[in-house]
Amino acid sequence: MKGLARTVAIRLVGGAVMVWIVATFTFFLVHALPGKPGDVAYEKYVAMGMNSQEAKAKASIIYGYTSQDPLFTQYTHYISDLLHGHLGISISYSGVPVADVIGDALPWTVIPILSGLLISFCIGVSSGVVAAVKRSSRLGSGLSLAASMIAGIPSFVIAILLITVFYTNMGALPYGGTVSETLLVDPGWNVEYVSSVAYHAILPVATYVLISYGGWMLSMRSSVVSVLGDDFILASELRGITPSTRMRYIGRNAILPLFTTLALSFGTLFGGAILIEATFNYPGVGQLLLNSIGKRDYPLMTGAFLLITTAVVLANIVADLLYSVIDPRVRR
């Protein structure tokens, strides 16, 4: 097991380096954007009817958080803060730590992604087995073709189509927001709140299910097909081992490689959440990133971007480790 610990350590260090590179890259990228937080606010105040002097003064006071230090000094501060686990202070939330702002948004991204992933994994894997076993029949090839198509459809197209059918035409499901607006109960463990959240999550989760279904189904299918060619299966057919044992063997060996992909796709979905959250107006990290760009909230932008990247890095590490645990051949 010593080897495994070493692998983990190496991977984690590599991941940390990657996060540092991305943090550096985003920091400078974000500060190169045209427009300053104060300018955006100024024009908002003018449009609200303030005169230009008032608006200018108000914006300059409020956005006094924008540091005036040279960029490199700001950068060293930023990195040292990161090492202490601080993501900085948000500008547009004036004084609220970025970590808190992101923390509030995180569940709304993670929960739908996780539930969508698990549901699509179950559906995809089972239909993958069917498609593999029946691969010479019409059903099998039809299933595969459908899966490839669904896998190719852009996420927001699926989201819009779902909304059009279930909300606009049928009025059966809600869209937009996380809970019913007439709900006046405290967020937390109570039936009303939880069921309202779940009800509003149906369409976003369904979108995540659909965009990941195709991948699972196709991977499982090819995985099963390759296991079917194993010596064990050929031998078992000759020896008369019961079909159920054979199925168990097939299932176990075919599904193992998919777990690594499961970790990977969590990262991928995290990156794609922007589109889905924008469509459903879901207050997750993707939506946060979009809004922070419009307001030029540098710390929040870098924070949200870094979080998304870190999710991908961690997903990769977990996938690598799973892979080495699952496939003994990798462990040297």
Place this chain on the structure above:
Amino acid sequence: MTTATLTKPPRPADAPSARRSRWTGIRRVLTRKPGRIIGLSILVFFVLMGTFGPMVYGDQLAIDPDAIYQSPSAEHWLGTDFAGSDVLQATVVGSRYVLLTCSLAALFASTIGTTVGLLAGFHRGLSDSALMRVTDFVLTVPGLPLLVVLTTMWKFDSPLEMGFVLGVVGWGGIARAVRSQALSLRERGFLEAARGLGLPSRHIIVRELLPNIAPYVAMHLLLSVIGFVEAQVGLFFLGIVPFTSTNWGVMINQAVFSGGALQSPEAIFYLLAPLTCILLLIMGVVLFLDAIDELFNPRLRER
């Protein structure tokens, strides 16, 4: 972007035989399943639409402030949009930007990816690991959020610029795949033979490796188009990319966010026209990929 279809590494095609037999082979593969022909026709249809559509219609959409969001009629087959322009015309004219951007993006991505992958796979050692670290970085940084941040800096005025940026962000997967192909070709003593003959590296890469990897790249190129359609149309849909002319993403954005297509049925055709085009395009690519897959993957024919 999306979980890509897992394709098995194809075996290198056998040494090129006579051209005629290759053509018959292609024809046979294409006609084996009707879906493949359909896929090819869809792709051809879109290429024609993107090429000649704007010529037929002219770039300027006619507007009619007195006929906003009209339902389909004899005059406007798919109704009209927010300015009273013809939706069908907007869809056709807008296709060029989408198709051109995605093809260019796929081209840039495959070129960069193939170059990096070949160099890494061929040279091994230090340059290999350096190139692969860069590839890791490109693969790690989530493409869409990065593009979202980039849009504020870059003016994606032309399909060329946008395609370039998309390509630069999205070549990681192809590089990895090409590298592993190149490595497996090495292992087969394929190169030692060439080396023994005293051929220069460049000759080996260009003349020996590349042809063997080409089909593989072609497949990835088509596959990556799917991802780029999502990224490109998605950015316009989010409404964060400044646009100068209409395209499918702009149409969806306008329909949803200012036409109320999700709230009222009037703008629904304006929304569905570009959506249908995207679905058709994806379908065409997927169906046609099936044929490509079989061409380069002879094992599939055994079934």
Place this chain on the structure above:
Amino acid sequence: MVRFKHFVAASAALATLGTLAACAPDSGAKNGANGGGVFTTVDANNPITPGAPMNPYSPNGNTFLSYNSMRLGFEKKNPMDANDAFPGLAKSWEIKGDTLVAHMQPDAKWSDGKPVTVEDIKMSMAIALTQGTASVGSGQLSEGLNVASVTAVGKHDIEFKQAAGTNNANFAKQILGQSIVPKSVYGHLVPADIWDTIAASQQVDAAQAKAAQAAVDKLNETGKAIAAFAPKKDVSAGPFVVKRVNPGSAILVRNKYFYDLGKIAPSQVVIRHYSGNEQIWGFMKNGDLDAAPFTAIPTNVLNQILAKGYKRADGTSYVNASIAFNQSKAPYDKKEVRQALAYILDREAITKVGQPVGGMASTAPAGMIRKSTEQWLGADEVGKLNPYAHDEAKATELLKGAGLKQKGGKWYLANGKQWKITLQTVNGFSDWIAASTVVANELTAFGIETKPALSADFGAYQTDMAAEKFDVGWWLTAVGADPRQNFQRLYGESDGFVANGDKVTHTEKKGDGNWMHGDETFTVDGQSINPGQLTASLAGLDTEAKKPVITQLVKATNQEVPVIPMWDYTNVKFTYDKNFTNWPKNGQDAILANQPGVWMMQGYIQAKGK
């Protein structure tokens, strides 16, 4: 812990999701004690920001004007009298020269039961002076509060005095318009000697300049600390107090200590979060909102909302959408060219596409919205203005007169280059974007090749605008009810006029947001005028004295066309007779210019079936 709760709740939701067969939870509004139910609305200026402080000085703070954030008075946006306001925490007031005496609501209390005191008001004014909503210090315009003193002159009477040497016609508006916050919550952030610092900052004496600047810096530091402050709970003197802020809504409950509780029907107010207009349409389509603010809205959606039973009440909105020019770039340096463009553009058609519901096509360029112009000039004078009605022959004549050439249906500049316009607009401004397509079409049809271009967002747009990267672009003008503010938009800093006290200087140099580059003087009716000087002079004039100056400015604007107004916005408010009744109606500008909280204080909005 709230976050953890969210997480747990969302996890629980996930757990039930698998088994949940779409059971729609129906949690209707629970009626309050006094038969008043829940009043649901959207605050257009303030989308809910979960996690942001309940602090009116925070840029995205969760305080909502007229519900839990109070002022002495609520501006009526009366173009003829900037100081006209509905009573708030002040029941009434008199203005005597440079002094304002406010008579406070005797029963005003904070939601924790403590009375609202003179000390609260005094401290709030001091905070205002640190927040830039009032100007301080030398080197700034003489138009802030210029408060020299705030003193109690009776049990419920407070006197505000202007600083010496200032003459601010909008003094009352400034005083009445400041947020009033409790000393018990904010007091610890305000240094005890703040009034000394303020006095030091208001020294205009050159010898004291250093000390004044130091005082200004100190005030700014205080201002920052206050803007970042997050009170633990909401303490409100308004009719409502925040109970909780969820990601999707802020929930406010009635403040039982409110001085005029009898008028307030709803037991709760729910302010919904929104991130785009189409969500507000969706809320209305479902009948979720009792009142909704103005949003850009397409006709098809409007019809759906009206069919649902919403009523629209149209008030005046003091802003219009214009197309502005950088007049240092040829050919826009010639007024004939700008006039010609005004003749070419058919504003009716442009408005139909751009702002079909919330816009009225502009006619004569005047620098103010049409309604204000009529009020100040009278119908006769307005009739004499050039409306620049669509007239292509006239445009052709003007352009040829300005030295441009027409060849083969295309226009060429005097230097022989083809005239091409890039019309710059901004992402997210859907009305501008839609209208741009029509503008481009009309101009291109006339022979001036025009393409719309978008900036990624307003931040980028402003930066590039100030850096003079655009020749032609959209701009909000005629902002605010105050004519001086309207003309400042045209003849202020963006046009190179810098006002310092009563002195106005004009600079041609670029930068500092100076991008319009209009001339320093115009010749109107045979006499030369300086628009920047005239605009600045409006500050100290009373209503009668303003009239001739405004007339001059309107005529100059109508002749010079620094911007071409496309439409005046309409303040369309939607109301829904579901739980409540008795709403403001069409044309009640003053009340419609305010939020529903003010409507309630004025006796509107009563529970149904009472």
